[in-house]
Amino acid sequence: LRFMKDNRLHGRLVVSFDWAQYALAALVEDTTVGFDGRFRTCYPQDVIDMTFDLTNGRDQRWRSRGDASGPVDPTRVLDFQTPNLVLLDRHLDAPGVSVMQQQPDWVLLYQDGISQLWGRSATYDSAGSDSYVPPALRQIHDRLPQGIAAWPGFPNRTGRHAFVTSRSVSSPTHDVASRNQSVISQTATQLDSQATSIQ
16 A cells, blocks of 8 residues: 555555455545445445455355356456456465456556555556556565554554544544544543642
8 A cells, every 4th residue: 555655546446355444444535445344234245246256266165146246257346437456465365366467458566475456557557647657666576565554554644643634624524533532632631630639
């Protein structure tokens, strides 16, 4: 996700199921995910199935596939609502990695020892595109990421403002959150004062 933020890559993202809710929260300002852990509470069965068709391939052992979803088609999700980015776990989503390697309309933008990020060639591999990522900026290697990210681990958002986005600044929800934070801060100050006077 850091590579996406650093290179201003955004839009519609097909993402590994295990990373989807984090991606949804971390990229909320400018990227949508095709499917996440809210599962059937928010997504129709065919969307669930097409996502797992890519990431799991033809392996049906752990799936409850809908009858109306048709035959397994690992590439269907690549056309549904025209995603422009695909983020996969190289190990857990190995069938999807194999599928992506066979797609002439997609280019590998980032790879480390855990993940791969693919982008639509027309957008990211075309020198005439505003979103072009030149080969020199692409990071393709097999090294595992090092270190840890401070909680909550959102690119370019840290500390108490990590959950405040430009989208939420003027929203009623943000106003309530600000008031709540103010009350919490005042209460903490009062408790500190009381504890000091007791000592």
